[in-house]
Amino acid sequence: MMKLHLLGVNGPYPASNGATSGYLLEAGDSLFQFDLGSGVLSRLTALMPPEELTALFLTHWHFDHAADLPVLMYRLESLGAVLPVYAPADENAALRKIVQAASCFQLSDVAPGDVLTLGNTEIRVCEARHPVPAVGYRVSQGGKSLGYTGDTNTLPGLRISIGSVISCWRMVSFPGKTGRKGNRISPRSSRPGWPSTQRFLPW
Numbered sequence: 001m002m003k004l005h006l007l008g009v010n011g012p013y014p015a016s017n018g019a020t021s022g023y024l025l026e027a028g029d030s031l032f033q034f035d036l037g038s039g040v041l042s043r044l045t046a047l048m049p050p051e052e053l054t055a056l057f058l059t060h061w062h063f064d065h066a067a068d069l070p071v072l073m074y075r076l077e078s079l080g081a082v083l084p085v086y087a088p089a090d091e092n093a094a095l096r097k098i099v100q101a102a103s104c105f106q107l108s109d110v111a112p113g114d115v116l117t118l119g120n121t122e123i124r125v126c127e128a129r130h131p132v133p134a135v136g137y138r139v140s141q142g143g144k145s146l147g148y149t150g151d152t153n154t155l156p157g158l159r160i161s162i163g164s165v166i167s168c169w170r171m172v173s174f175p176g177k178t179g180r181k182g183n184r185i186s187p188r189s190s191r192p193g194w195p196s197t198q199r200f201l202p203w
Contacts, residue, residue, distance in 0.1 A: 002027045002141060007043040012064040014039045020064040023148070027121045027141045030054040034137065034148055041068035051081035054118060058085065059150030060134035061093030069095055069105075076104035086110050086123075088133040110135060128152040 003026040008019030014037075022040030024047065025032045033044065033056045044050050050072055058066055066087075076083055082104055089109040090096055099105045110116075112135060114125040126136040129152045136149040 002139070002144065002146060004146065005047065007047075008035075008037050008040040011037070012062075019043055020067070021059075021150075022068075024048075025139060025146070027139065028119065030119045030121050032057060032118075032121075032123075032139070035059055035065040035150070036068045036072065037064045038067040041072055051076055051079055051083065053083060055084040055086060057123070057137055058087035059128060059136060059148070060088060060130055060132050061090050061095050062132065062151075063095070065150070066095045070098055073098070073102050073104055077102070082106055084108065086116065086125075088135045090133040093132070 005024040005026070007024055008014070008022035010018040011020050014020050019039030019042075020037030021035040022037050022044065023034040024044060025034060031048065031053050033050075033053050035058055036044075036056060041050065060066075072083075075081075084106045085099060086108050087096070087099075088111065096107075099107050110125045112125055112127040116123040116125070120141060122140045124138040124140070126138055126147070126149070128134040128136045128150050130150065134150055134152065136147065136152060139146045139148070
C-alpha cells in the first residue's frame with residue numbers, strides 16, 4: 001500500500017503558513033520524499049525524523065522545489081546521517097553545488113529512462129519539460145503505480161512515459177494578478193486526526 005502526504009502545494013512561493021512543493025510517499029517499508037521546497041522540512045519533521053527517509057527525489061533544482069535542502073544539511077550533519085538524493089544533472093544550479101559538497105548527501109544524477117529499484121519499489125525516471133533540466137517519476141509497487149511530473153503538465157509523449165497509473169500529480173499553477181498565492185494542482189483527501197495542511201491518498 002502506498003500513501004502520499006501532501007506537505008507543500010504552493011508555488012512558486014509559500015502562502016501564509018504554507019509551503020512550496022513537497023510530497024512524502026510511504027511505499028511499504030520505504031519513505032520517499034519528492035521535492036523539498038520552502039517550508040516543507042518543518043512539515044516533514046512533524047511527521048517523521050527526516051534522517052529516516054529512504055531517499056529524496058528532486059524533479060529539478062529550482063528553489064521552490066529544493067530550498068530546504070541546506071537547512072536539512074545542518075540536521076543531517078549534526079546527527080552524522082547520510083541521505084541518498086536523486087536529481088537531474090544541472091551544472092548551473094547553486095543548490096546542486098551545495099549538495100555535491102556536503103558529505104551528508106549522497107547525490108546520484110538521474111535522466112529519463114533510468115530505472116531504480118529501492119527495496120520492493122521501482123522508480124522510473126521520466127521526461128519532463130521545464131526551462132532547466134527536469135524529470136518526472138513513476139513509482140510502482142505491488143502492481144500499482146503513481147506518477148509525478150513536477151512542473152510539467154503538457155508534453156508530447158507524457159502519457160506514454162508515465163504510462164498507466166492510478167494517479168498522476170503535478171504542480172502547474174502560479175499566483176494570479178490578484179497577488180494571492182498559487183496552489184499546485186494535486187490530488188488530495190483529508191485524513192481524520194491530521195492537521196489540515198497534511199493530506200494523503202492511500203493506494
